[in-house]
Amino acid sequence: MAVKYMDLVEVDLGRLATAVSDWKSAVDKLKTAAQNARRGMKAKSEKARWAGANATVTRGFVTKTTKEIADLHTEANSIYQVLNDAHTELASLQKQIKTAVQADAPTLGVRVEDIGDGKVRCYFQHIRGDTDERTQDQLDAKQELENRINRLIAHAAEIDASVARALRKSHGSDPHNAGHSSYKSLGDAQSERAAELAKLGPKMTDKQFTELNSIMKWNAKDADFSTAFYKSLGGPEETLDFYGRMALEGTQGDDNKERLALTRQLQRNMGHALATATDPDNEPRLSASWGEDFRKLGTRPIEIYPGAPNSPHGYQILGGLLRYGNYDAEFINPIAEHVVQLHHKDPDFFMNNKPVTGGADLDWGYNPSGKNGAGYDPLTSVLEGLGHSPEAAKSFFTDEPTVYKEDGTVDKNGTLGYHYFEVLNGKDFEWAPDSLVHPGSDEAQHAREMGPDALGHALEAAVTGDAWDADPPELHRDSDTAEIMKQVINRYNVASEEGPPPEVMKDSLAKMGASYIDDLNYSIMNFGGSGDALGRDALFANSSDGSTRTSFDEQKARNFMMLVAGDEEGYKSLTSAQQLFMASGLAAFETDEDRGITFAQNAAKVHGILDESRSHGIREEFKDPEEAQQMLQEQNGEWRKSLVSGGVTVAATAGAAILLGPAVGVVAATAVPLVMESAGSAVSTAYGNHTLEYLKDHEYTNDPQALQAVQDVEKVGERAATQPVLRFAQNAGMNNNEATDLINEIEQSYLAGKAAISNNEKVAS
Structure with missing residues (x-):
């Protein structure tokens, strides 16, 4: 019978612990008995001068008895080892499943239901007046919990089956003959069965x-x-x-x-x-x-x-x-x-x-x-x-x-x-x-x-x-990984003499680019501009190996982004990573207004590069004027009409747009381009979170609220990406004029990024 959900949750492992202790005591006593038999009657039997029937019957009896005592010790030790390992593993699994059920599930607002056959399902309990609408993150967390609990139950079931099998083989089928299969551990028994x-x-x-797959x-x-x-x-x-x-x-x-x-x-x-x-x-x-x-x-x-x-x-x-x-x-x-x-x-x-x-x-x-x-x-x-x-x-x-x-x-x-x-x-x-x-x-x-x-x-x-x-991914970058990334950027860009990558590689290139979004920003920073005067390295203080930042060739870095972001999925990956990186850096520079503005300008320029790259990609995909017009009319993609500074204006390239807003009090709605229909759908991708966790560990001291604003699209809608800049302006104490200047400066940087790609289109063609 398979282990059920409640079996693992409610089983009293204290009784198993007592059995383990009892068998350990039996092992110790039988060890002593076996030693005494071997050193005592067996040794004396070997030295005695037997004659007649004693030479065969008595000596044989002593030898057999000594062996049986030794076999009993072997069998008892095998049972003890198997039970001891089983108790350790089951106790760990029980602790994990209790944490999942008693702590994690209530935190998520989830109930756990036993559906039989050793499995459970997790579901959100209906609350009166609740719409029962859940975010994708909530649904993913619920599914992860359900999968985790089911894995724990399945693991417990395998341990239970392996223990039962090992105990049967240790004991054997003859009650008058001790000593059969002997195991030093539960794993030893499982190895033997897998081999069989x-x-x-x-x-x-x-x-x-x-059974073999379960053991393995x-x-x-x-x-x-x-x-x-x-x-x-x-x-x-x-x-x-x-x-x-x-x-x-x-x-x-x-x-x-x-x-x-x-x-x-x-x-x-x-x-x-x-x-x-x-x-x-x-x-x-x-x-x-x-x-x-x-x-x-x-x-x-x-x-x-x-x-x-x-x-x-x-x-x-x-x-x-x-x-x-x-x-x-x-x-x-x-x-x-x-x-x-x-x-x-x-x-x-x-x-x-x-x-x-x-x-x-x-x-x-x-x-x-x-x-x-x-x-x-x-x-x-x-x-x-x-x-x-x-x-x-x-x-x-x-x-x-x-x-x-x-x-x-x-x-x-x-x-x-x-x-x-x-x-x-x-x-x-x-x-x-x-x-x-x-x-x-x-x-x-x-x-x-x-x-x-x-x-x-x-x-x-x-x-x-x-x-x-x-799943989940973690970045582990160093000087060697960065050197390989440099080779990737040198090889795969719109100006590469080796030609474009196969289509099936583009998703990998996008993930690699998202994972190095900080170094791509660093490479785009104008060496002779204000960034250099303020100390480019100070704006990008930390790096993968903690000492030096990787600088890719500026032109090739831009051409790499043009290649990758020209594709819809590649654009989403890079843009989501860029939003996270921008939020991370701006939160760190709120007490250093000059560097914060410079950082924002460069980040906006990168956004412009990415947006115009996708715009170019769309133009390549829809070269026929009728197709392009139909695409704009249907507006099925991420490229939408958006607000422009001071009012509502349409930036009508092939669907491309700038997201700017009118000044509101002290804090202006600043120019952070977000041209995706749903920020959350991109930011919640694996490599968005991948980059976010890396930035938390290796880059800037982050403001969790600023980062959350980028991710929580349901609260801020399409303006999710504007939140880090809004917070920066507000927390830096900018007045109306300063906020307006910030809008203009970031808009110009954004347009400069777009222009860099527009001027580069002839290279791609």
């Missing part, structure tokens, strides 16, 4: 498969478990054989969706476990020879089914595992380097052994996830692996390369002649179509986009210091 199930391979029933899900990041599991498979080649058979069996055909879902879970669980087991900081861990053997097997056919044609190369199977887990650079980077070098030498090396489908499932392969390829191109796989391994990704793009021979061994005398960043981001790089679709078809062309998408993920991890899909 894995030996069944594709013959596992769905129930057994579910909660233990994949435990070094003891993961190392023991991989050793139980035999070695690198046996690992590839096992996973390869499971992947092919799980992706064959579209009918058995449950089996496919289980196979996807296995891929994820085995990937995380492999990352844990190969981390040199963990103990225990797999030896370094595993990485070396994987490289040797990388170009060798692995006969999953002996005699079958098109046996996969080792890297094709391994790639499915590398897509999940945060791998150490010592393990994944030699593999990634080897794969890139093989691809550079022969782009079709791995594609040449793809099976001929003959109408088979096009998703059949070694990447059950179905994300970015079927798994025949290991280059896409290792780039996805780097996308989840930020430290490794950073090293991959910055360290001196190591040259490898085709068999995966180091070529000590070899020279490469190229850098991975340049070759992978080159306009002529040939990406493989990682799919079983027919070559030359439209589908095959689409399949070639999977590699660039994975490259974008790897670059995201390298420049942000976090997995590309981390």
